[in-house]
Amino acid sequence: MSRKIEISFARSAKPSGAVAVFPVAEGLQFPAAAQGLDPGGTLEKAAGIASFKGKSSTNLDILAPSGSSADRFLLVGTGKASAHGPDFWIKLGGTICSAVHRARKVVVYLDGSDPAATGADAADLALGMLLRGYGFDRYKTRKGDADEAGDDERQKVTIVTSTAAAAKKAFEAGAAVAAGVNLARDLVNEPANHLGPIEFAARVKDLEKLGVKVEILTEREMRKLGMGALLGVAQGSVRPPRLGIMRWNGGKAKDKPVAFIGKGVVFDTGGISMKPAAGMEDMKGDMGGAAAVTGLMHVLAARKAALNAIGVVGLVENMPDGNAQRPGDIVTSMSGQTIEVLNTDAEGRLVLADALWYCAERFQPRFMVDLATLTGAIMVALGKYHAGLFSNDDALADNLAAAGLATGERVWRMPLGSEYDKLIDSRIADMKNIGGRYGGAIIAAQFLQRFVKDTPWAHLDIAGTALGSPASEINDSWGSGFGVRLLDRLVRDHYEG
Ligand code: BES
Ligand code: ZN
Numbered sequence: 001m002s003r004k005i006e007i008s009f010a011r012s013a014k015p016s017g018a019v020a021v022f023p024v025a026e027g028l029q030f031p032a033a034a035q036g037l038d039p040g041g042t043l044e045k046a047a048g049i050a051s052f053k054g055k056s057s058t059n060l061d062i063l064a065p066s067g068s069s070a071d072r073f074l075l076v077g078t079g080k081a082s083a084h085g086p087d088f089w090i091k092l093g094g095t096i097c098s099a100v101h102r103a104r105k106v107v108v109y110l111d112g113s114d115p116a117a118t119g120a121d122a123a124d125l126a127l128g129m130l131l132r133g134y135g136f137d138r139y140k141t142r143k144g145d146a147d148e149a150g151d152d153e154r155q156k157v158t159i160v161t162s163t164a165a166a167a168k169k170a171f172e173a174g175a176a177v178a179a180g181v182n183l184a185r186d187l188v189n190e191p192a193n194h195l196g197p198i199e200f201a202a203r204v205k206d207l208e209k210l211g212v213k214v215e216i217l218t219e220r221e222m223r224k225l226g227m228g229a230l231l232g233v234a235q236g237s238v239r240p241p242r243l244g245i246m247r248w249n250g251g252k253a254k255d256k257p258v259a260f261i262g263k264g265v266v267f268d269t270g271g272i273s274m275k276p277a278a279g280m281e282d283m284k285g286d287m288g289g290a291a292a293v294t295g296l297m298h299v300l301a302a303r304k305a306a307l308n309a310i311g312v313v314g315l316v317e318n319m320p321d322g323n324a325q326r327p328g329d330i331v332t333s334m335s336g337q338t339i340e341v342l343n344t345d346a347e348g349r350l351v352l353a354d355a356l357w358y359c360a361e362r363f364q365p366r367f368m369v370d371l372a373t374l375t376g377a378i379m380v381a382l383g384k385y386h387a388g389l390f391s392n393d394d395a396l397a398d399n400l401a402a403a404g405l406a407t408g409e410r411v412w413r414m415p416l417g418s419e420y421d422k423l424i425d426s427r428i429a430d431m432k433n434i435g436g437r438y439g440g441a442i443i444a445a446q447f448l449q450r451f452v453k454d455t456p457w458a459h460l461d462i463a464g465t466a467l468g469s470p471a472s473e474i475n476d477s478w479g480s481g482f483g484v485r486l487l488d489r490l491v492r493d494h495y496e497g
């Protein structure tokens with residue numbers, strides 16, 4: 001599962017004792033001969049016998065003939081170039097990674113293969129390999145069983161391309177991205193007995209090693225600030241809450257920061273409005289938003305992004321208890337607005353209410369993007385292949401949608417409106433934390449909007465995309481790390497420099 005993959009780029013390499021990998025486009029001659037590795041024409045013959053034509057999602061894995069220095073040849077079909085999306089190279093890297101999982105040594109030949117790769121493409125391919133190579137196996141005590149590579153065994157990957165120098169440069173950022181996504185996945189996969197608010201805060205604190213300024217607010221400090229909404233959620237747990245604040249100052253001192261806010265419910269039982277037993281274990285991943293924010297801050301610092309960025313994570317556990325908050329309780333948020341808590345399972349919005357308000361007031365950011373596994377309703381609306389996007393700012397929403405298409409972490413814009421907003425008016429408080437039967441994801445977003453002041457803001461409901469994701473070319477993990485690449489791309493394309 002988890003592999004230590006070491007990637008290097010070279011202008012040429014001999015595949016001695018390696019799997020030699022060749023991407024092959026549909027209908028084209030495969031390129032091995034060009035590399036002089038197949039003098040006898042064995043590959044061509046094998047491809048003919050197997051009717052391998054380079055169709056996408058097909059590959060041909062054959063033992064190298066005697067006399068060849070390679071152990072195996074792997075031809076990977078890349079389909080028709082006209083069908084390639086912007087995430088083609090990263091997916092190709094993932095596909096190759098899953099096909100070579102037992103090999104100690106891999107050489108991927110990009111030159112003379114089709115399509116031709118630029119340095120950035122080769123770096124994306126490497127990123128795809130690192131993402132697909134991730135596995136969460138820290139609780140497997142028998143490593144190296146059966147056909148798995150042992151944890152301490154490495155896989156050396158050489159990517160051969162005439163653009164090796166450019167690829168190496170581009171991969172400096174790519175390696176940072178892989179580390180950030182895999183950090184987010186680790187946090188989501190980690191069970192809640194091992195990752196409470198305090199343990200999560202310690203992982204946030206670790207980012208100081210990369211030059212991120214980190215503050216961790218305790219319960220007392222949050223009480224002083226008047227964060228009654230967040231604290232109400234936390235009060236049923238014996239594990240106290242934390243608020244993590246990360247600052248990356250890569251821009252000019254006078255530049256306003258951009259800000260990312262994450263829901264970090266380390267476990268969501270529903271509280272007194274308790275969830276049914278079936279599937280409740282998934283709620284260890286209810287901190288997927290906070291994980292993505294932490295992973296993103298890791299990326300920005302590791303690649304020394306040229307901007308100022310804030311990350312805020314609200315870390316709580318939602319438990320039933322003699323001291324837990326009850327349905328009907330009224331809490332006062334940091335904003336001063338009062339909230340009637342009609343369902344203690346609609347807790348993420350309560351946590352974010354205070355985190356968003358705090359962030360808007362203290363940092364006055366250029367924009368805020370929050371990420372949250374907020375509603376089951378967003379899965380009913382969009383399934384598992386798009387996150388819900390809600391925004392009060394068309395330019396920000398458009399930029400997020402474009403970043404989604406570029407990275408393959410797709411988002412779909414959903415509506416906001418005063419009619420929906422009215423549904424959360426309460427008879428006895430300023431608002432209630434649930435609305436009617438329909439449009440649950442929209443109602444949750446309307447609730448959040450009451451805490452953003454007039455900051456340009458976008459909310460990403462990632463309940464369907466951050467956890468329990470179907471395996472893809474670049475992800476074989478339960479926690480997907482969704483949002484890290486999306487927001488890194490947003491920042492890179494629009495807000496840096
Ligand atoms: N954490 C859940 C939402 C969720 C469900 C995330 C499934 C990931 C997978 C959230 O706190 C919640 O319980 N929401 C309720 C809101 C309802 C009570 C208004 C929901 O969606 O049912
Ligand atoms: Zn809940």
Ligand code: ZN
Pocket residue numbers: 265268286345347348373374
């Ligand atoms: Zn929740």
